[in-house]
Amino acid sequence: xxAIPRAAGVLVSNLGLLSHTTNRWPWVKVLYLPNGVDLxxxxxxxxxxxxxxxxxxxVGRESPEKNLDRLREAAALVTPRPxxxxxxxxxxxEIQGVLQDSDIFVLxxxxxxxxxxxxxAMACGVPCVVSRPTVPLDCPVLQFDxxxxxxxxxxxxxMLGMTDERRAVWGLSGRAYVVAHHDLRVLLAQEVDFVxxxxxx
Numbered sequence: 166x167x168a169i170p171r172a173a174g175v176l177v178s179n180l181g182l183l184s185h186t187t188n189r190w191p192w193v194k195v196l197y198l199p200n201g202v203d204l205x206x207x208x209x210x211x212x213x214x215x216x217x218x219x220x221x222x223x224v225g226r227e228s229p230e231k232n233l234d235r236l237r238e239a240a241a242l243v244t245p246r247p248x249x250x251x252x253x254x255x256x257x258x259e260i261q262g263v264l265q266d267s268d269i270f271v272l273x274x275x276x277x278x279x280x281x282x283x284x285x286a287m288a289c290g291v292p293c294v295v296s297r298p299t300v301p302l303d304c305p306v307l308q309f310d311x312x313x314x315x316x317x318x319x320x321x322x323x324m325l326g327m328t329d330e331r332r333a334v335w336g337l338s339g340r341a342y343v344v345a346h347h348d349l350r351v352l353l354a355q356e357v358d359f360v361x362x363x364x365x366x
Contacts, residue, residue, distance in 0.1 A: 169193060174363030176356065179278035180301070196359045199279035201349030202288045209290030209340060210265030212333065219247040219325050222267035222291075224260060224282040225274075227253050232273040232296065235314045239273075242318035247325065264289040268332075269324055274299055275311050284347045287339035292332050294320045305338035 169175055169186065174194040177183045183197045221240065225231055233251065240249045252263055260282075264270065270286035270293045277283075277299040286293055287306075295304075296311035307324055309316040324332065 173366065174359055176359070181278075194359075194363060196355065198352055198356055198359075199347060200281040200284060201352040202281070202284045202343055202347050203349050204288055204344060207261055207264070207285045207288035209336065210262075212329070213266075214329055215268050215325070215332075216248070218245055219268045220250060220266065221247040221269045221271055221321065222250045222252060222263060222286075223271050223273070224252045224255075224263065224286070225272070225280075227251070230275045232275050232311050235311065235317065236271060236273040239314040239317035239321065242315060243321050243325070247321065260285060261289065264291050267291050269294060269321065271317075271321070272296060272299055273311055273317060284343050287336075288343045288347075290333070290336035290340045292324055292335035293339060294324060305335065305342055 170190050170193065172193060174196065175186055176196050176198050177186055178199055180197070183195060186193065186195050223233065223236060227233060237249065240247055247268075250267070252260070255263065264286050267286070270283070270291045272280055272283050272293065272295045274280070274296050280299060283293060283295060283299070293306040294317065295306045295308055297308045298311070300306060300308070307320040309320050324335070
């Protein structure tokens with residue numbers, strides 16, 4: 166924090182840091198640079214009908230802020246009860262296949278920065294159900310209060326009750342959002358340009 170007021174430029178990876186930095190030091194040049202996705206690696210898989218039982222996937226760490234106990238509680242409230250797949254510690258090379266095979270991706274976190282697993286799921290065209298503080302309001306996902314398992318269950322039930330075609334529309338909208346905001350190549354080019362400009366003063 167001591168160096169920020171004198172910095173030629175500052176990179177921030179989430180909207181909370183962006184707001185804090187620009188409000189605290191309005192004269193500092195700041196670039197919002199969220200996590201990016203390799204859109205050539207994370208692509209939609211072949212269309213498939215809903216699994217029986219439906220497959221709901223979480224990818225990430227098992228830690229208190231990830232809110233997995235409430236996720237498990239919510240899944241038990243859904244009828245028909247889905248198969249909840251909690252993926253932790255898997256090699257990154259396997260994640261694309263895991264996501265492509267999923268019916269829904271869920272992120273129930275109490276707090277997040279720029280959730281890479283979510284962007285990768287959306288890039289794969291998987292419809293997503295996400296806790297409210299996690300993403301901007303214009304992100305094409307179903308959102309819920311992370312302290313309310315009943316509301317998460319409601320959103321999961323709503324998404325699973327859609328036709329395959331309707332869920333596919335949500336998935337394609339998610340892919341388009343990531344292409345527009347989280348393309349790794351675009352973000353890297355922005356970072357290089359920002360650093361070069363800041364270095365020149």
